[in-house]
Amino acid sequence: MTVDSPPAVPLRQAAIVQDEKGAPKLARDVQVPRLEAGTMLVKTAAVGLNPVDYKMGAAFPTPGALIGMNYSGTIVSIHTETETDFRVGDAVCGTVHGSNPASPDNGAFAEYVRVRPEITLRVPRGEDGTQMLSMKEAATLGVGIITNIMALWHPSGLSLTATPDAPAEKPFPVLVYGGSTAMGALATQLLHLSGYRPIVTCSPRNFDLARARGAAAVLDYVSPNLVGDIKAFTAGKLKHAYDCVAEPSSVAHCYAAIGRTGGSYVSLEQVPGEMLSKRRAVRAKFVLGYEAFGREVPLSKGYGCAADPEKIAFAARYLRVFQGLLDKGALKMHPVQELGGELSGVLGGLQMLKAGSVSGKQLVVGL
Secondary structure, eight states: OOOOSSSSOSSSEEEEOOOOSSSSEEEEEEEEEOOOOOOEEEEEEEEOOHHHHHHHHSOOOOOBOOOOOOEEEEEEETTTTOOOOOOOTTTTEEOOTTTTTTTTTTSBBBBBBOGGGGGEEEEOOOOOOOOOOOOHHHSSSSHHHHHIIIIISSSSTTTTOOOBOOOOOOEEEEESTTTTHHHHHHHHHHHHHHHEEEEEEEEEGHHHHHHHTTOOOEETOOOTTTTHHHHHTTTTOOOOEEEEEEEEEHHHHHHHHSTTTOEEEEESSOOEHHHHHHHHEEEEEOOOGGGGGGGGGOOOTTOBBBHEEEEEEEEHHHHHHHHHHTTOOOOOOOOEEOSSTTTTHHHHHHHOOOOOOOOSSSSEEEO
16 A cells, blocks of 8 residues: 655646536636545646547537546655555656546646556656656557557457567458557557557558558558558458548448458447448447546447446556556657647647647647
8 A cells, every 4th residue: 555645736726628618728726636546646747639638528518627638747646545556756647538527627638637557657767767758758648558458459349369468470450540640550559569460541641650650551541442452452351440530431441441251340439320230240349448447437429438347457457568568668659749838738739630730740738
């Protein structure tokens, strides 16, 4: 059992919260989240922006809820009823479920964030004690790793079995649609390290990025012969498709590319049922990264989930594997586009994401 007391932590903080309509705004008198059993408090150093950060408030407005998921920072307090090897002063990174109506007092876009140690990563240090990643680079990791664990390895996703510490003996292809997104680029890398052959679709300007992450093939996502190219590369035997875009064209391409005998399709957004019913031989799944927290999320429209402690235990097991990759320097970070302005810079970054003007990079703000 760990009992650590930090320097004085303020009661109030600045944070990005939802306004009355769910849109993000900067507030400067927000309560610092209270520690709960099994949690730690982190002083935020940097935050990474993801499309979900603006989509949650737009779809499920929760006025006053703190926004943001990706963070890096330093532990300043650990609840006395928390079993962990972490210590006050450790540099860490990860993800929380911002904009969560069940826990509106906590989000990454704030000066302090409450985190679960089981799904927290250490920012790795070299043998000389220096950090191997900057805090801004570390802030790109959280959502991507947690979501990819659930999408690629959990039984509710593609249910793959090989991992970086036990690679596939007989490699087979996995389609990653949207491989220049932060999520898709990390998935490509994790699949490659696990012995699979990632087939990546993206814009030609991001081909080099996809190849550098381990893509076995890179294909132009707007090519009129995209499906034919995928089938040629896989000899018509593709069984696994991971859709990081989840638009009508991506769904259609993934479904058409999967071989005649069928397979599995996973998306990160809800897809209309009529699109998914076109091939009975394809098992379609929709994965929510925040399912990995193991807690109930009371959202409508199919975006809610029941409490399931098994899922956080599952994520924690895989996270230890990926911590090993970080410690060895085996994971490449997504290219960072740094925004100034501290928390106020988050607002402009969310507008950039909403406008679709970000490609091949992760927006990051230092605090």
